[in-house]
Amino acid sequence: MLWLRSCKLVLLQIDMGSTIQNPACQHCKDRFSSIFCKAEQCNLEQIDQAKVCSVYKKGQVIFHEGAYPFGVYCINDGKIKLSHSGDDGREQIIRLVKAGDIMGYKALLSNERYTATATALEDSSICFVPKDLFMSILQKDASLSFEMMRILSSELRKAELKITHLAQKPVRERLAETLLFIKETYGLEADGHTLSVRLSREEIANLVGTATESAIRLLSEFKKDGMIELEGKKIRLLDLQQIVKTANLQD
Amino acid sequence: MLWLRSCKLVLLQIDMGSTIQNPACQHCKDRFSSIFCKAEQCNLEQIDQAKVCSVYKKGQVIFHEGAYPFGVYCINDGKIKLSHSGDDGREQIIRLVKAGDIMGYKALLSNERYTATATALEDSSICFVPKDLFMSILQKDASLSFEMMRILSSELRKAELKITHLAQKPVRERLAETLLFIKETYGLEADGHTLSVRLSREEIANLVGTATESAIRLLSEFKKDGMIELEGKKIRLLDLQQIVKTANLQD
DNA sequence: CCTGTGGAATGATATGTATCAAGTCAGCGT
DNA sequence: ACGCTGACTTGATACATATCATTCCACAGG
Incomplete structure (x- = not known):
């Protein structure tokens, strides 16, 4: 019953998406993050095969600030918080992640260590897509690249708005x-x-x-x-x- | 003498870059933003032909919050501030832009209106690359896409750090x-x-x-x-x- | 049952910062 | 030279918010 909910969500997001839909996603034979629906079919299948899904319990850490990234995570179901730990130890929550979202791409793309810690807010089902595969598909699949840039731009926009509000x-x-x-x-x-x-x-x-x-x-x-x-x-x-x-x- | 300085800067940034250098940039026959040095040669030439350079006086606005983007801007020389105007009218400076940087890509990639205003802090020489060309090259040139993603990720990282510091x-x-x-x-x-x-x-x-x-x-x-x-x-x-x-x- | 524990709530207080108000100074046009 | 303007500076004050301390409460474990 977990992935039934997830399917509905993915389909919903496809319908609302502005770019071309990928028919493979509509089968939804497995839990899957909606971002990859922008990818071309053959690549989608590759990802589908390589991905590793697992379940994290509430409170469990998926990745830790300072660690090196080995891939991206896609949320099938559940809720995650991404947070910085400030210099004085106080935590600042940067982003809330929900089913259909991906996380961990920032560190991967800028080739740096994680700057945030991902913690499950409730029991969550999460897929892991290895770095090499993700990067190589990104290399040849322009639609996926565009989608990534769209996501990044949108996150950046939100972050800048937050800065303004925080200051004012x-x-x-x-x-x-x-x-x-x-x-x-x-x-x-x-x-x-x-x-x-x-x-x-x-x-x-x-x-x-x-x-x-x-x-x-x-x-x-x-x-x-x-x-x-x-x-x-x-x-x-x-x-x-x-x-x-x-x-x-x-x- | 303006573009001599710019050349030096471009070359410098190429040397420091981690991805493949583009030989065309080393000619540096014209002022040019370093980001495009990641592009493939043929695309580089296309951009070089299509771009429109112009000079903005200190205090002049290059683009305005709320306007629709028609392309990206590359700074050859000069200094620009990007700022939000907060709800109560107070300005929040989001980013400082320098020679070799590009700006206006965020709105373009997320297909929204500008969320910030760009104002020249001193007389600046800036190139404009039309949206269609930029997007079409992005479509076929993976190196350029990667570079864009790298820039976006890095900006996002900085923004999130700023959020934490602002809060704490x-x-x-x-x-x-x-x-x-x-x-x-x-x-x-x-x-x-x-x-x-x-x-x-x-x-x-x-x-x-x-x-x-x-x-x-x-x-x-x-x-x-x-x-x-x-x-x-x-x-x-x-x-x-x-x-x-x-x-x-x-x- | 008691008791320990962690989160939530509330009060008292301290303090950092914004805000308001005035005053200074340099540059500029007439 | 004059007054004007805008940016900078300084001071006095008010206020929002952080911090510290305490109490309350639900809940789990012995």
């Missing part, structure tokens, strides 16, 4: 923004309100870029204002409009 | 870091101490991500501590070691 917006606005971001990334549960990830307050703080206590305090305020509801690690977004307003977005 | 480091450390960054990017004048860009205090503040007054105050402190010397917009780095220490770097 107060914590309150950034927290509201982060709640919306989590919702965009991982979506809501069936009730249409509850965020479908369980993050600790500390993790939320490390995502926002603030102290844990500040995050807690502001979440309580949001609750008092009727914007959200809190129940342990469950966060329910009650008044989306109000949250958007608090986030003070305009891009 | 005090202004004092970030300012010291910024001074070192400016030195790395644009280098020093012949005396071996003076930064070779003239930035206003406001621009420095927008690079650090702080208020102008804070930047001014801290610069004065640095001066009092004998780390730097100030003379109008000239900034001389006297005690590099001390600045590094103040920046508190460890990556």
